[in-house]
Amino acid sequence: MAVHTEAYTHLVTDLNSKQVQLVAVSKLKPASDIQELYNLGQRHFGENYVQELCEKYELLPKDICWHFIGHLQSNKIKYIAPFVHLIHGIDSFKLLKEVDKQAAKQNRIIQCLLQVYIAQEETKFGMDAEELETLFHHPELKDLKHIRICGLMGMATLTENQDQIRKEFRHLKSVFDDINFRIKSFQLSNLPNELTMLSMGMSADYNIAIEEGSNIVRIGSLLFGSREYVK
Ligand SMILES: *Cc1c(COP(=O)(O)O)cnc(C)c1O
Numbered sequence: 001m002a003v004h005t006e007a008y009t010h011l012v013t014d015l016n017s018k019q020v021q022l023v024a025v026s027k028l029k030p031a032s033d034i035q036e037l038y039n040l041g042q043r044h045f046g047e048n049y050v051q052e053l054c055e056k057y058e059l060l061p062k063d064i065c066w067h068f069i070g071h072l073q074s075n076k077i078k079y080i081a082p083f084v085h086l087i088h089g090i091d092s093f094k095l096l097k098e099v100d101k102q103a104a105k106q107n108r109i110i111q112c113l114l115q116v117y118i119a120q121e122e123t124k125f126g127m128d129a130e131e132l133e134t135l136f137h138h139p140e141l142k143d144l145k146h147i148r149i150c151g152l153m154g155m156a157t158l159t160e161n162q163d164q165i166r167k168e169f170r171h172l173k174s175v176f177d178d179i180n181f182r183i184k185s186f187q188l189s190n191l192p193n194e195l196t197m198l199s200m201g202m203s204a205d206y207n208i209a210i211e212e213g214s215n216i217v218r219i220g221s222l223l224f225g226s227r228e229y230v231k
Contacts (some may be wrong), residue, residue: 003036008223012042012206023067025202025220027052028227031059035221038064039161044085046218050076057083069153069218070127074098081106088199088218089115091125096147101145111150113199115177118168120155124153129175136179140148142188149190150175151197151216156205165205169212172200176213220226 015022025046026034034045038061048070057066081102090096090112103110117126126139150223154172161216180194196204199207203222221227
């Protein structure tokens with residue numbers, strides 16, 4: 001299957017005009033597909049599986065910014081800590097603390113997004129508003145010097161119902177705005193003055209996500225074609 005280079009060019013032009021960052025989601029696709037988009041100028045790629053990400057990191061140009069967008073297991077953080085650019089799916093303080101520990105070993109500060117649960121599907125990961133609040137007020141959060149919480153990430157329900165998708169993204173944006181409204185009161189050195197990154201939207205729903213305030217979209221099948229799940 002060929003990379004959809006024409007779709008890529010159109011997408012990038014559109015996203016640039018809206019100041020939205022594209023993360024090209026390349027999971028289960030060969031390194032050669034990534035190289036093809038790289039040659040067109042794409043530098044941000046997203047992967048879901050640690051081992052696959054590490055293999056691709058070895059093979060491909062070192063100026064690629066790798067986003068980890070999958071469900072991260074604590075015992076695998078060490079493999080991506082040396083190079084990962086942004087982790088999108090932090091869903092507990094425990095995981096954040098483990099990222100901090102591995103980042104410290106690498107003498108790095110790793111950028112993280114907190115994943116918020118906005119869908120009506122049991123299978124999706126993420127924190128609810130209360131868990132998010134608990135995390136921001138965790139007494140040990142100030143001690144994590146090797147992570148930086150840069151924003152939030154969420155996935156809408158897989159549905160044809162556009163109103164529902166819009167409602168879910170709008171909800172995430174309101175959580176994002178609410179935290180930014182209060183962020184100075186948290187007084188944490190590992191938080192920037194405001195959360196700047198809002199990662200929401202995939203191939204099927206990125207237009208709605210952008211209308212609702214997303215500034216990072218994670219797009220796979222639109223660029224690389226559909227995936228065959230034979231892991
Ligand atoms: C696979 C994946 C995407 C990309 O999905 P497409 O529908 O192929 O664009 C985006 N975000 C996450 C978290 C994913 O796992």
